[in-house]
Amino acid sequence: MKKILAAIFLFFMLFSTSSATLAEIVVFNWKTLKYHKPSCQWAKKCTQNCTKVDKKEAIKQGGKPCKVCGG
Ligand SMILES: [Zn+2]
Secondary structure (H helix, E strand, O other), rough: OOHHHHHHHHHHHHHHHHHHHHOEEEEEEEEEOOEEEOHHHHHHHOOOOOOEEEHHHHHHOOOOOOOOOOO
């Protein structure tokens, strides 16, 4: 019985930590230094200067949120 409880506990621990550290992917335009939500119309139009990166990484590189989608 204790083993089952431990397994359930471990499962929830893993689940909560993995969802908390889940990276938020944004479309980062390294030319204008703006980042967009992947669903943003400008992100879809941006095919040459954009790369998909973690939001934290985009901010670290001097990225600013898009005024249309909010980043
Ligand atoms: Zn946008």
